[in-house]
Amino acid sequence: MRLLLIVLSAAALISGCQIVYKLPTRQGNVIEQKQLDQLRLGMNREQVEYLLGSPIATDPFRDDRWNYLGYYKSPRGDVSKRIVTLHFEGELLAQMEGTADPNGKDKALENPDVETILQQEKKDKQQTESRETGVILTPEGQ
Structure with a gap:
């Protein structure tokens, strides 16, 4: 009985701390902009497939069109969708x-490096502190 009580109280404490990690959701072809920048008109099908992988959707009656569909939802909730034809x-x-990214750079589809993650966490922390105190902190260098 004691063990059950300890397990239940530990589960209640953990669920309140938001320790649960949410996995990123990837569906379809996750294509980075740097891959699309390498595409050139006049490439053959083998070269395109080497760069982008197999298309997720092809028309069985028309072999002249390949569709690459990509969906990515980061653990923070940022959603990116992309359709390349x-x-x-x-x-x-x-x-x-x-093939041209409408936002300039598609950050959610790329794998961020450690420096980018640390900068984003620092920025999020500063925004949280400014909401709590009412004081807005400007990052260094701005």
């Missing part, structure tokens, strides 16, 4: 749609 004429890439 490639059109071929014969064996060569003729047209590309969705």
